Amino acid sequence: MRRSKLSRRGRGTAAGVAATGALLLVPGAALANHPVLVEGNCNNPPSAQPFTTAPAPGTCGDYDGDGRIGTAEDGDGDRVFGTLNAANGPSGIANNGTITVVTSGLFPETVTLTGNVTLEGAPGVEANIDAVRQGDPDGNARQGRPGIVVNAPKNRRVVIRNVQSRNWTSGIQIKGDSRVSLNRVRVEHNVNYGVEVTDDARVAITGSEVEATGFRLNPMTGDFPAANRPDPGKGIEFDDRSSGTVVSSTVTGSFGAGISDSSSGSVCVAHVNVFDNDPDIEGRVTVRSSCIGAGSDRRYRRR
Numbered sequence: 381m382r383r384s385k386l387s388r389r390g391r392g393t394a395a396g397v398a399a400t401g402a403l404l405l406v407p408g409a410a411l412a413n414h415p416v417l418v419e420g421n422c423n424n425p426p427s428a429q430p431f432t433t434a435p436a437p438g439t440c441g442d443y444d445g446d447g448r449i450g451t452a453e454d455g456d457g458d459r460v461f462g463t464l465n466a467a468n469g470p471s472g473i474a475n476n477g478t479i480t481v482v483t484s485g486l487f488p489e490t491v492t493l494t495g496n497v498t499l500e501g502a503p504g505v506e507a508n509i510d511a512v513r514q515g516d517p518d519g520n521a522r523q524g525r526p527g528i529v530v531n532a533p534k535n536r537r538v539v540i541r542n543v544q545s546r547n548w549t550s551g552i553q554i555k556g557d558s559r560v561s562l563n564r565v566r567v568e569h570n571v572n573y574g575v576e577v578t579d580d581a582r583v584a585i586t587g588s589e590v591e592a593t594g595f596r597l598n599p600m601t602g603d604f605p606a607a608n609r610p611d612p613g614k615g616i617e618f619d620d621r622s623s624g625t626v627v628s629s630t631v632t633g634s635f636g637a638g639i640s641d642s643s644s645g646s647v648c649v650a651h652v653n654v655f656d657n658d659p660d661i662e663g664r665v666t667v668r669s670s671c672i673g674a675g676s677d678r679r680y681r682r683r
């Protein structure tokens with residue numbers, strides 16, 4: 381008798397599991413909010429088709445070991461990608477999910493994030509989003525564009541963690557109603573802005589380095605600031621109605637201001653190393669021992 385009850389209970393449980401499984405397999409559900417992996421590309425092109433040529437064994441970032449990187453890896457049907465744009469595109473996360481770069485390498489591409497996206501380098505991985513690559517003629521045009529662009533509605537959240545952005549007009553450009561956390565990013569040698577925050581965006585910058593903004597030498601695109609003046613060559617700028625915090629971060633060696641606030645929103649700075657900029661702090665920036673409540677509390681606004 382007891383055995384029979386257990387047996388019925390067991391059948392019920394199995395049915396419940398089956399029903400749960402069926403719910404998880406609703407068509408379309410598999411496309412939403414999932415992670416993908418991205419392989420690092422070669423620092424120099426192995427041929428005239430640098431994105432499509434298989435790397436030599438043991439070189440570049442062929443994480444899944446199939447001999448494909450770049451756009452060849454984008455199109456082979458698995459959940460590993462070779463470019464950030466494909467990883468974030470319709471066959472990848474479609475601006476809803478996590479993009480994790482799993483092997484070090486170069487990403488010479490502007491990536492635009494518009495949804496609930498986490499873009500990150502795995503621990504120990506150098507994900508270098510860089511306008512310049514040796515021998516790549518498209519690099520001249522790329523140097524006139526921003527590297528990472530975030531333009532998301534205010535009911536979405538973007539996280540960028542452990543990536544490098546360099547050699548662009550703006551290393552990271554954040555606009556619209558975007559809500560963004562920059563964590564352990566390294567933004568170096570961009571011409572006009574390291575991190576550029578505009579419109580109504582809200583940005584928390586933590587544990588990050590914004591270095592050498594406005595200083596770059598490229599025989600093809602110019603010598604900044606010696607022969608060409610950056611416009612304006614600021615490390616971090618908050619403009620328009622944007623607001624944000626900069627905590628436990630370093631901003632050094634900017635041609636213009638290190639941290640600049642010309643916005644009507646609040647900008648709080650705590651525990652920072654801001655050095656050798658011109659000037660280090662500009663505008664309405666408030667320096668505190670912590671930035672708790674800085675995004676919502678008017679007491680943090682400069683009087």
Ligand SMILES: [Ca+2]
Nearest residue numbers: 442444446448
């Ligand atoms: Ca591969």
Ligand SMILES: [Ca+2]
Nearest residue numbers: 453456458460
């Ligand atoms: Ca693939």
Ligand SMILES: [Ca+2]
Nearest residue numbers: 444446456458
């Ligand atoms: Ca593959």
